[in-house]
Amino acid sequence: xxxxxxxxxxxxxxxxxxxxxxxxxxxxxxxxxxxxxxxxxxxxxxxxxxxxxxxxxxxxxxxxxxxxxxxxxxxxxxxxxxxxxxxxxxxxxxxxxxxxxxxxxxxxxxxxxxxxxxxxxxxxxxxxxxxxxxxxxxxxxxxxxxxxxxxxxxxxxxxxxxxxxxxxxxxxxxxxxxxxxxxxxxxxxxxxxxxxxxxxxxxxxxxxxxxxxxxxxxxxxxxxxxxxxxxxxxxxxxxxxxxxxxxxxxxxxxxxxxxxxxxxxxxxxxxxxxxxxxx
Ligand SMILES: [Zn+2]
Numbered sequence: 001x002x003x004x005x006x007x008x009x010x011x012x013x014x015x016x017x018x019x020x021x022x023x024x025x026x027x028x029x030x031x032x033x034x035x036x037x038x039x040x041x042x043x044x045x046x047x048x049x050x051x052x053x054x055x056x057x058x059x060x061x062x063x064x065x066x067x068x069x070x071x072x073x074x075x076x077x078x079x080x081x082x083x084x085x086x087x088x089x090x091x092x093x094x095x096x097x098x099x100x101x102x103x104x105x106x107x108x109x110x111x112x113x114x115x116x117x118x119x120x121x122x123x124x125x126x127x128x129x130x131x132x133x134x135x136x137x138x139x140x141x142x143x144x145x146x147x148x149x150x151x152x153x154x155x156x157x158x159x160x161x162x163x164x165x166x167x168x169x170x171x172x173x174x175x176x177x178x179x180x181x182x183x184x185x186x187x188x189x190x191x192x193x194x195x196x197x198x199x200x201x202x203x204x205x206x207x208x209x210x211x212x213x214x215x216x217x218x219x220x221x222x223x224x225x226x227x228x229x230x231x232x233x234x235x236x237x238x239x240x241x242x243x244x245x246x247x248x249x250x251x252x253x254x255x256x257x258x259x260x261x262x263x264x265x266x267x268x269x270x271x272x273x274x275x276x277x278x279x
Contacts, residue, residue, distance in 0.1 A: 002259040003213050005095035011060040014129050019047040019055045019067040026066055026103030032082035033100045042096040050077055056125055058106055061095050068107050089259050105215040109143040148219045149190045151177040152265045153203060154276055155228035159269050163243040176262050191224050199244045200235030201228060207275045212261040223261045225276045
């Protein structure tokens with residue numbers, strides 16, 4: 001999956017250090033990040049290659065630090081270009097692709113919290129944690145992380161695959177039922193509600209599989225396998241989905257090394273390695 005960058009290691013401890021020689025600058029503009037132009041492999045500029053007056057420390061991978069720069073001179077220097085983070089899903093090296101996703105999300109957080117939502121004063125980055133604070137009313141704002149579920153609904157040798165309406169998502173391949181957790185709901189209740197809402201089915205044996213951070217949307221995905229309970233007759237919710245159908249194990253295409261939890265869960269089912277097949 002995309003966030004699995006071993007043998008590289010993340011360090012998310014907060015720091016107020018400033019960018020120096022060799023540190024990477026993630027220059028993020030509306031879903032794009034500045035990369036070396038004319039090059040398939042991702043390469044970001046460092047603080048010795050592009051002049052900035054300071055920056056916000058983000059995280060490190062191994063001993064390489066990443067910053068959001070401040071005081072960047074326009075226009076963008078020659079030899080570099082803004083690249084869409086949508087292309088990072090399958091880009092290499094993988095750990096730099098994931099760093100770009102994370103940086104882009106954090107850049108959005110800082111951009112959207114320049115003012116206090118409570119009193120309207122200018123807000124500033126915290127000196128002690130990943131947060132923005134209001135010097136006037138002392139309100140504290142953290143990056144928003146939205147819990148959501150991915151549901152592999154299984155009936156014997158079949159799994160339920162869905163497709164999104166073009167108006168709802170840019171993702172065109174088959175997917176699994178998914179949805180955001182609502183206030184006051186457990187994740188298991190989200191699983192039951194989303195399945196009932198999207199395809200009109202009942203479930204049992206809800207079994208947790210794995211989680212995946214998904215910085216593109218700020219979601220924290222929790223993957224669950226569950227079994228069909230009762231009727232298999234689908235009532236499609238057509239606002240969100242264009243299709244839902246039962247697919248047998250034999251019909252599934254192999255999906256090795258999937259960047260997404262959805263892809264890995266479908267592959268685990270295909271191989272008979274999912275927690276319900278194993279139990
Ligand atoms: Zn305030």
